[in-house]
Amino acid sequence: MTDATAVNLSAAAATDVGLVRRANEDAALAERPVFVVADGMGGYEAGDRASAAVVAAFREHVAGRTVATLADVRTALATASDAVAAVAATTDRGAGSTVAGIALVDDEGEPAWLVFNVGDSRVYRHHGTVLEQLTVDHSLGQELVDNGALAxxxxxxxERRNVITRAIGAPDSTADSWLLPVINGERLLICSDGLTSEVxxxxxxxxLTMSGRPESAAAALVQRARQAGGRDNITVVVVDVVSGGLDDQGDATTGLPRPTPTNAPEVDDETTIPVRGRS
Incomplete structure (x- = not known):
């Protein structure tokens, strides 16, 4: 049995406005035990404030502890929703934010990652040379893939990949979550779609395979997205498990995603929210 407090992590964050946008509407937090990326929506006047409000909620309610709890994360998400709603109330176009992240928690005496997301910011797991996307996008494109209408x-x-179906500040801000074991040697990536739309x-x-320390990996990912066009803000957080986790992934059990609601409104992360309701 491994105590979650003994897990040794190394982490770094990097963000860049990109080559097209006037302002950076992304925000990131990399303060044990929580690592978060938020991608704001609502245009120049509100997107940056919305993402900053999400990060502030996680900094207040989760950051600074050695180990987080599910209650901590739930409180942070609720606080973020209220804060983004307050931002939206001051604008004509509305405001919202995606969020994706991981929090180090204790699961019946074993260290675990609580992985969560709202929107199309993502969490990946890299181990050895294998990359696995842990989160599932809340987007029109992903829904079409899921029902077989899009390869x-x-x-x-x-062309409508930027239309998302859930966001903090939107009518549906429900987070999906998974409970995963902490594995020695694994590397977790949290990123906005400014990376995944370009790379x-x-x-x-x-x-991730070729890069060394998290700082180098984060910088290399941002640079790669810029070289590919940099049409959106780019934000990444890279977290390495140095020690204190499980050595054998075969001993681990993986949690299942929470049930997801239907009939969620669509949100366009480049314009206003909500765009329209779905019948």
């Missing part, structure tokens, strides 16, 4: 390989070029999963995998 997975066409998702990256789908393929294979490109991300190769960069």
């Amino acid at each position: 997975p390989e066409d998702l990256a070029t789908f 393929s999963d294979e490109g991300i995998r190769a960069t």
